[in-house]
Amino acid sequence: MGMGSDMYRQQILDHYKSPRNYGELEDPTFTHVGENPMCGDEIRMDVKLDDEGTIERVAFSGDGCAISQASASMLSGKLTGKTVDELLEMDRNDIIDMLGVDISPMRVKCAVLAEKVAQDGAKIHRGELDKSKTSTED
Amino acid sequence: MSQQNVGTLDIERIRSDFPILEREFDDQQVVYLDNAATTQTPDPVIDAMSDYYRYTNSNVHRGIHHLSQEASEAYERAHDRVADFIGASGREEVIFTKNTTESENLVAYSWGLSELGPSDEVVLTEMEHHASLVTWQQIANRTGADVKYIRIDEDGRLDMDHARECITDDTAILSAVHVSNTLGTVNPVTELTELAHEHDALSFIDGAQAVPNRPVDVKAIDADFYAFSGHKMAGPTGIGVLYGKQHLLEEMDPYLYGGGMIRKVTFEDSTWADLPWKFEPGTPQIAEAVGLDAAIDYLEEIGIERVQAHEEELAEYAYERLEAEGDVEIYGPEPGPDRSGLVGFNLESVHAHDLASIMNDHAVAIRAGDHCTQPLHDKLGVAASARASFYVYNTREEVDKLVAAIDDARQLFA
Structure with a gap:
């Protein structure tokens, strides 16, 4: 067969098999965790801000389907150099653009998990949110 | 055939x-x-339902007119058909619900809420579908009853030694899946029911994955309650079945009230209609009942x-x-x-x-x-x-x- 899948283009599979920025930061400015109960995906995002509040480094760890893990890997690179405001302005379209593939409606939650975790982490850091864990079902 | x-x-x-x-x-x-x-x-099921809407549609148990009579007969006949299909005594033992989940909830609310207390135990299995697991867990939380789970072994079968430990004189009801929707295990529901009865407990069998694909005789199992859904057996969505032994259903009060399920209503109080209508308030799923009837025809023909x-x-x-x-x-x-x-x-x-x-x-x-x-x-x-x-x-x-x-x-x- 080997007709391949639209959703599993090389870039996604590459990030899934060789995730970038995988692990934990030693001195993150903020850390947050989240899950997608539908898939059982789990993501932890560590974010380090510089003195100006710009995102200096991002690391992620977790477990789950290829879409959730590849999305976290790609996001970890994309966020570097962005401000927290820019992070908070991102929406699911940005994530789908970043992934560069059509995400079927049932899988959008997998795709946006890392973004939601990073955004909630930033809001908690700013004192705008009180939550121990993010869920895509919230 | x-x-x-x-x-x-x-x-x-x-x-x-x-x-x-x-x-x-x-x-x-x-x-x-x-x-x-x-x-x-x-097609025969879809045709039966669309023919119903084209030529018979009317409300049941109300109109004096021809159409209502025909609709009522079709709706009642579907109960008889289901009763015959699963070996129930008659339509009195067959209640139409929305699905298996609602059948579980009917017994949990009508029987469980009033009968369970802190000294009672509800015994489930580790392979229960949320339909029964969540329902009984929540009713137990409200009534103070304990919930026990019969373990599964490495092969995905129920550990029957553990079942014998779990089911005790404190057990009020056992609720078990006939066929696991995850493991495919066919459970020894007759044996489980016998165990429950030895301790004067009731037995509720979730047959959602069994009735569609194997002969089921509720009397042979001796289950007190047995539930399944139409849409998993070539029938339509929106209709499920609760089988219950007649004497138990007679003792139970309804948990949904309204039209169609009453005998006599005054401003102060009401009395209930006969079985099974007592548990089927409001305008029921008439076309779906016709569809379920046709689905049974279809399966029996094969x-x-x-x-x-x-x-x-x-x-x-x-x-x-x-x-x-x-x-x-x-x-x-x-x-x-x-x-x-x-x-x-x-x-x-x-x-x-x-x-x-x-x-x-x-x-x-x-x-x-x-x-x-x-x-x-x-x-x-x-x-x-x-x-x-x-x-x-x-x-x-x-x-x-x-x-x-x-x-x-x-x-x-x-």
């Missing part, structure tokens, strides 16, 4: 009753292997034993093919008399949801997720599993397509 050989089905003829099986996605014919979630609906034999043959073939893959973990017992026609599995290197998405690219429809059995998946140590489930119209060629899609997923993720 019953004289025909078990296992020899005219699949081409059967498939022609299901136009949906001709659908194509990206020029590939759909391979529908998600029958444990819902089965497809054959022969339910032959449905079972066909499904088991496909499951055995799928089991063999998947096992030969080497990197596929299959859940539940090996093929045999206590294994039904569904196969839950995981491919080592690929998350079940990724697998289902890749399958979908091949137009192969399977289920991936927790299948409404989250605690069981916790026990299996996985977040999700994939499940292929078969029905009377599936073929060995479709199993081959399933395996080919698995090979493709493995290659993609290698």
Whole structure:
């Protein structure tokens, strides 16, 4: 067969098999965790801000389907150099653009998990949110 | 019909009753292997329902006019048909609900809320569907009753020694799945019911995955309650069945009130209609009852034993093919008399949801997720599993397509 899948283009599979920025930061400015109960995906995002509040480094760890893990890997690179405001302005379209593939409606939650975790982490850091864990079902 | 050989089905003829099986996605014919979630609906069932709306539609038990009489007769007759199909004494023991879940809730609310207390135990199994697990867990929380779970062994069978430990004189009700929707295990429900009765407990059997594909006789099981859904047995959505022993249903009060379920109403109080109407308030699912009646006709015309034999043959073939893959973990017992026609599995290197998405690219429809059995998946140590489930119209060629899609997923993720 080997007709391949639209959703599993090389870039996604590459990030899934060789995730970038995988692990934990030693001195993150903020850390947050989240899950997608539908898939059982789990993501932890560590974010380090510089003195100006710009995102200096991002690391992620977790477990789950290829879409959730590849999305976290790609996001970890994309966020570097962005401000927290820019992070908070991102929406699911940005994530789908970043992934560069059509995400079927049932899988959008997998795709946006890392973004939601990073955004909630930033809001908690700013004192705008009180939550121990993010869920895509919230 | 019953004289025909078990296992020899005219699949081409059967498939022609299901136009949906001709659908194509990206020029590939759909391979529908998600029958444990819902089965497809054959033309005779769709025709019966549309004929009802075209020529008979009316409200039941109210009008003096011809149409209402005909609709009422059709609706009542469907109860008789179901009673006959599962070996109940008569329509008094057959209540139409929305689905299996509502059947569980009916007993939990009508019987459980008033009968359970802090000294009582509800015994479930680790392989319960959320339909019974969540329902009884929440009713137990409200009444102070304890919940115990009968363990499963390594092969995915119930540990019957543990069942004997769990069911005690404090047990008020046992609720168990007849066939597990995740493991495919066929549970010894007659033995479980006997155990419950030895301790004066009631037995509720969830037959959602059993009635569609094997002969079920509620009196032979001696279950006090038995539930199933129309849409998993070639019938429509929106209709489920609660069987209950008549003397128990008579003692129970309804938990849904309204029109149609009353005998006499004053400003101060009301009395209830006879069974089964006491538990069917408001305008019921009349067209769906007609559809369920037609679905039973359809299955009986094929022969339910032959449905079972066909499904088991496909499951055995799928089991063999998947096992030969080497990197596929299959859940539940090996093929045999206590294994039904569904196969839950995981491919080592690929998350079940990724697998289902890749399958979908091949137009192969399977289920991936927790299948409404989250605690069981916790026990299996996985977040999700994939499940292929078969029905009377599936073929060995479709199993081959399933395996080919698995090979493709493995290659993609290698």
